[in-house]
Amino acid sequence: MRGLSSRVKKVKPSPTLAITARARAMKAKGVDVISLAAGEPDFDTPEHVKEGAIRALKEGFTKYTPSSGIPELKEAICEKLERENGLSYTPQEVIVTCGGKQALYNIALALFEEGDEVIIPAPYWVSYPAMVLLAGAEPVILETEESEGFRLTPEALRSAITARTKALILNTPSNPSGTAYTKDELEGIAEVALEHDLWIISDEVYEHIVFDGFKHLSIATLSPEVKERTIVVNALSKTYSMTGWRIGFAAGPREVIAAMDTIQSQSTSNPTSFAQRGALEALRGPQQCVKEMREEYQRRRDLLYELILSIPGISCFKPKGAFYLFPNFGAYIGDRFKDDGELCAFLLEEAHVATVPGSEFGKPGYLRLSFPLSPESLRKGAERIREALSRV
Numbered sequence: 016m017r018g019l020s021s022r023v024k025k026v027k028p029s030p031t032l033a034i035t036a037r038a039r040a041m042k043a044k045g046v047d048v049i050s051l052a053a054g055e056p057d058f059d060t061p062e063h064v065k066e067g068a069i070r071a072l073k074e075g076f077t078k079y080t081p082s083s084g085i086p087e088l089k090e091a092i093c094e095k096l097e098r099e100n101g102l103s104y105t106p107q108e109v110i111v112t113c114g115g116k117q118a119l120y121n122i123a124l125a126l127f128e129e130g131d132e133v134i135i136p137a138p139y140w141v142s143y144p145a146m147v148l149l150a151g152a153e154p155v156i157l158e159t160e161e162s163e164g165f166r167l168t169p170e171a172l173r174s175a176i177t178a179r180t181k182a183l184i185l186n187t188p189s190n191p192s193g194t195a196y197t198k199d200e201l202e203g204i205a206e207v208a209l210e211h212d213l214w215i216i217s218d219e220v221y222e223h224i225v226f227d228g229f230k231h232l233s234i235a236t237l238s239p240e241v242k243e244r245t246i247v248v249n250a251l252s253k254t255y256s257m258t259g260w261r262i263g264f265a266a267g268p269r270e271v272i273a274a275m276d277t278i279q280s281q282s283t284s285n286p287t288s289f290a291q292r293g294a295l296e297a298l299r300g301p302q303q304c305v306k307e308m309r310e311e312y313q314r315r316r317d318l319l320y321e322l323i324l325s326i327p328g329i330s331c332f333k334p335k336g337a338f339y340l341f342p343n344f345g346a347y348i349g350d351r352f353k354d355d356g357e358l359c360a361f362l363l364e365e366a367h368v369a370t371v372p373g374s375e376f377g378k379p380g381y382l383r384l385s386f387p388l389s390p391e392s393l394r395k396g397a398e399r400i401r402e403a404l405s406r407v
């Protein structure tokens with residue numbers, strides 16, 4: 016019988032991409048929209064990275080590569096993991112993917128199935144629950160609180176575990192909350208994962224976008240026992256402003272990486288050949304660009320944070336990493352606006368500012384505001400929000 020699968024009916028398209036598309040369509044019609052909705056850097060990809068890809072194209076490096084990535088790039092990823100994270104992996108324990116997103120999706124298909132539960136702290140990145148559902152498993156959402164810095168505590172994790180719990184998805188630094196875990200906090204979580212024999216999916220795509228001297232730590236570094244149950248996910252997208260290149264990677268136990276490669280070889284095959292050569296330049300080339308972007312993000316975080324906090328009734332956790340603010344707009348919800356979705360629609364239609372409702376991240380009452388924009392646009396966006404809210 017014709018019809019869509021029950022699998023696809025359980026999920027909906029990515030809301031952030033949908034809102035960004037709506038803001039773009041308004042812009043195309045001549046409306047001056049400030050988009051605080053997109054999850055990507057506004058910097059261009061560094062020149063030496065582009066040159067690497069152009070060279071590859073000119074050399075005719077335009078054919079299939081091994082599905083798990085070219086050997087030189089896998090070597091460069093192993094060097095990066097050793098140099099920056101203190102983690103030792105062999106190339107057989109690494110896979111190059113079409114963005115961090117495909118790494119996570121491959122993991123979901125390789126590890127999860129019907130009957131499994133996967134713990135996801137909220138607010139979460141929108142695609143985690145969708146990926147778990149597409150794999151046939153059940154996302155178990157564990158709420159975290161603004162007053163506790165949106166951190167998952169070992170106690171909360173322990174209380175959510177059942178005989179069916181297979182894994183925890185941990186994102187540090189986190190999109191959208193900006194929380195980032197310290198060594199002590201990671202140790203508490205790892206202890207529970209060890210006790211209950213869980214997989215840990217550690218999404219570290221924002222590792223380099225950290226503020227006030229915070230040092231990112233991968234949970235896999237805590238001990239060989241923790242490393243053995245962790246799959247580290249990362250990407251070049253945010254670190255090197257390469258979102259459109261679609262290059263990510265994962266590192267973990269050999270059998271998991273091999274299973275991910277089987278899935279990848281039967282679905283997308285390799286990530287784009289010349290994009291892999293650009294990625295090689297990014298990882299092996301000068302790293303000054305990463306530092307410069309981080310410093311600029313910090314200035315923009317500080318600016319938007321001050322501007323948003325000055326709007327009456329709003330509280331906001333000061334992000335330790337990633338490039339989003341996740342302010343609490345609860346004071347404006349209830350009377351004039353039924354929920355954060357209505358507030359978000361109002362801000363887009365009336366103030367021409369695109370934001371993403373917190374409920375899309377499993378945390379109603381909040382809005383996510385991205386700050387990779389020029390200081391001028393951030394000022395304008397915040398002022399428009401303030402002005403529109405003063406009228407309600």
Ligand SMILES: Cc1ncc(COP(=O)(O)O)c(C=O)c1O
Binds near residue numbers: 117218
């Ligand atoms: C937390 C998190 N993980 C993974 C990804 C996926 O990144 P990529 O563009 O490399 O697929 C994103 C992108 O927004 C993200 O925010």
